[in-house]
Amino acid sequence: MEDYKYLFKVVLVGNAGVGKTCLVRKFTQGIFPPGQSATIGVDFMIKTVKVGEDKIKLQIWDTAGQERFRSITQSYYRSAHAIVLVYDVACQPSFDCLPEWLGEIEQYANRKVLKILVGNKVDKEDEREVPERIGKNFADANGFDYFLETSALDATNVDTLFQEVATRLTNDMKLTDERFHNFKSNENRDGNISILDRVLERAKCANCRT
Amino acid sequence: MKTSNLAELAARTKSEDCVSPKQDNIHSPPFRKGHFRRSSYESAKIQLDHIKYSGRRGPLYVGRVNSLNSCDLNEAARSTQTVVTFNLDRDRDRECSTSFASIETVPTMDSGLGSVCSKRSSLDRRSQTSNSHFECCSTSDFDSHSSPRLCDDAGFVEEEEEDVELHSRNRDSKLKPNNQQDQSKRRIVLPALNIAKTLFSRNRQSEITSKLWRPNNRIFKESNCISTTGLIFENRPSNLPAKSEEEAAKHRALYQELIEQAKKKEAKEAKEQKRLRELQRKMEDQVAASCKIWVEQILPKWAEIKTSKKCKELWWQGIPSLVRGKVWSLVIGNDLNLTPDLYEICCNRAKMKLEEINKMRAERSISNPIGGAPPSPTNRENTIDSIQLDVGRTFPHLGIFQEGGPYYDLLINLLGAYVCYRPDIGYVQSMSFIAAVLLLQMDPYPAFVAFANLLNRPLQVSFFRLKKPQMTAYFIAFDQFFEQELPELYAHFDAHDVRSDIYLIEWIYTMFAKSLPLDVTCRIWDVYLRDDEDFIFKTAIGILRTFEQHLLSLEFDEIVHFLCHIPDSLTSVELFANIEPLMKPYINTGETAKCKRSFVQILAEVNERVHPYHHLYATEGISMLTLDPNLCTNGLSSSNSTSSGLSTSTHTSISGIKISRSLSFFLRDMLKSPPAASSEQSFTLKKENGMPMSSSSCNLSN
Helix, strand or coil: CCCCCEEEEEEEEECCCCCHHHHHHHHHHCCCCCCCCCCCCEEEEEEEEEECCEEEEEEEEEECCCHHHHHHHHHHCCCCCEEEEEEECCCHHHHHCHHHHHHHHHHHCCCCCEEEEEEECCCCHHHCCCCHHHHHHHHHHCCCCEEEECECCCCECHHHHHHHHHHHHHHHHHHHHHHHHHHHHHHHHHCCCCHHHHHHHHHHHHHCCC | CHHHHHHHHHHHHHHHHCCCCCCCCCCCCCCCCCCCCCCHHHHHHHHHHHHHHCCCCHHHHHHHHHHHHHCCHHHHHHCCCCEEEEECCHHHHHHCCHHHHHHHHHHHCCCCCCCHHHHHHHHHHCCCCCHHHHHHHCCHHHHHCCCCEEEEEHHHHHCCHHHHHHHHHHHHHHHHHHHHHCCCCCCCCCCCCEECCCCCCCCCCCCCECCCCCHHHCCCCCCCCCCHHHHCCCCCCCCCCCCCHHHHHHHHHHHHHHHHHHHHHHHHHHHHHHHHHHHHHHHHHHHHHHHHHHHHHHHHHHHHHCCCHHHHHHHHCCCCHHHHHHHHHHHHCCCCCCCHHHHHHHHHHHHHHHHHHHHHHHHHHHCCCCCCCCCCCCCCHHHHHHHHHHHCCCCCCCCCCCCCCCCHHHHHHHHHHHHHHCCCCCCCCCHHHHHHHHHHHCCHHHHHHHHHHHCCCHHHHHHHCCCHHHHHHHHHHHHHHHHHHCHHHHHHHHHCCCCHHHHHHHHHHHCCCCCCCHHHHHHHHHHHHHHCCHHHHHHHHHHHHHCHHHHHCCCHHHHHHHHHCCCCCCCHHHHHHHHHHHHCCCCCCCCCCCCCCCHHHHHHHHHHHHHHHHHHHHHHCCCCCCCCCCCCCCCCCCCCCCCHHHHHHHCHHHCCCCCCHHHHHHHHHHCCCCCCHHHCCCCEEECCCCCEEECCCHHHHC
């Protein structure tokens, strides 16, 4: 029986061929598979990371990129704690599709899901089509929680990415747990609580991330 | 005059019969390039000897030889000289005339430490005859010596030229009488002598000097009784006291034991290898036999024989790869009536399209981006773009579908042609795997025909065209079939929320080509083409059954990970043994409610319940199949009402469709049913101990 404090479900989405599977493989197995098959449906990996003293288990769902599979992959969004939207910095179309993906996320994922934008393949600096600034601006304008450029090939920021995901989710979780306990204890003390308070509490909660 | 003739003769015969690469080393220094490496012990010994004898001349050497011959070998060993041993063939010794044999041997009594050939060549060039030396070297002692072994000084190589000179003189003088007798027949050949380089040689066994001399019509065959181990008559360095009898015996026994063990091991390995070879041959024979039957008996009368029991049995064993492509083509047929012309047209169109896209892309990267138009639902020709991406990612371990590989263009053409043939479907990821398997078995055009017709089968149409109601029916049918066949594992999966779609999607889309080893995939396809789509689901159950015990011991994470990455070690024998129980015809007595149903039956029943509302999906697109997860454990409520609340009471009549709770989530999502507030999934992940572990603020917000 593994012991871990929290279990988080991280879902990777993005166009076909942007390197989602390679990112996951690099992070979970430390290898960059030179010949990687296209993902059909979904691939699944697990990795345990440490945030401070806590062991955090990440369930990483690596989805098929092709548009055809969206109606299948969207069912994986539902219970995701974090969605990592990946594009290829050397492939403009993969960046152009981001609004579509955002639409999917907004439609099917939880409202408070942690959204991360990742520009992959920065090792292809010569072929770069999407400048870092553009990616950063897009992330800021569309309510992403975090933006990062990575390379699964030379491991740039791969560990940072998932570590950041784990850290942020853990912190959120701790905050939530705390609030939940306070809320409960308040409830117990007062014996009753007005609906207005409840609504206020929820609003605060909803704003806490954005 | 005579001597010079002799020398010439010697030199000539030498070059004829001996390998003598170096010629001009008469004045070479004692240590030359190409010397064998010596241990420090040997070197020290040699130097010592050298110092001792450097001032002396030939006679000393001869004296030494004589003393060696006359004295006990052990004595020689204990003398200050390092002793080199070599074997002379006993017979040869006897054959030789007394003086002759000895003299012939002397020049080759090379210590092995120096380069023999150079010395010999120098010998041959020498033309001086020295009777005194001859006298000294008269080797009746040699002959009379009981032992075939002769000893020489390891320091021999270090000796000054005079010593070398001695040998040549000796030999030449010996040859003289023979030469007078019969010059025409005279040939001098170095006798075969295997000489150990050093007495206690380490890793130097490879360099054994062995030459053949044939003095005066007497042919000495290369001795074969000599081995490096045999040459060492001293089992320890000479400066150490001899072993006691007891110890020696013990060591001999140990040595024997080692040899015995090695022999036993070798025998065992040989036996195992033989067994494997036998097995292999047996299998090959079997394949060859079945191949013969397929080619000679089945294929000529395909139409009549294909449904026969014998043929089906043979089919189950697997189609030999020689005829596999042919059989597949025959079975898949060509209901679509595709023609080579059509294929040609599609291919050309695909090429044009591809060039167009590549050109557009090049232009766009120069001028600034203009967002790609989303593919229209009726024309998915643009998906041709992603073919290039996926072809290189097809069976990467085979390395033949990658750019520059022999199948790269073939696969691109086939998929491109299909996209142009069916622009409404376009390219769907995973098609590359199916096309690749077909291409491995047949030529491009038959592969295209097989591909198009295969994708026209109901299962493939449902999935590749994303017909959600049909897909739903397949998922539900599999769910029920799974429960019926492997109830324990089914319960385990359900308890851990392992949904069948997680693994089933890849299995169905690629028809196991991506998930299983290629040979296993081909065997599955063999039977799939014989039995149709239900075999895909039977195979799925077969895989689960193969790993059932293992899967039962795993948790959610491991189960999903395992099923997403089936071990490559899975063999077709193992898998088919686990599918076989599913192949028996189901006897439906109708008496017990628990009687087993075949997959086809289950699917038909499910379809009946799902499909009456098919037209409604088509028009409204959503939510006709409302799945309330709270009810799903009792039954799936397929309702003609859009309200999930109502469905509970009004549609109990169709609660026969049972599906697992977890799958119901997936199906609901897939069918794009808008999430009803009541069934909003709680955002709680449970730890194994059952303690709810709040994982998101979602709990609060509800």
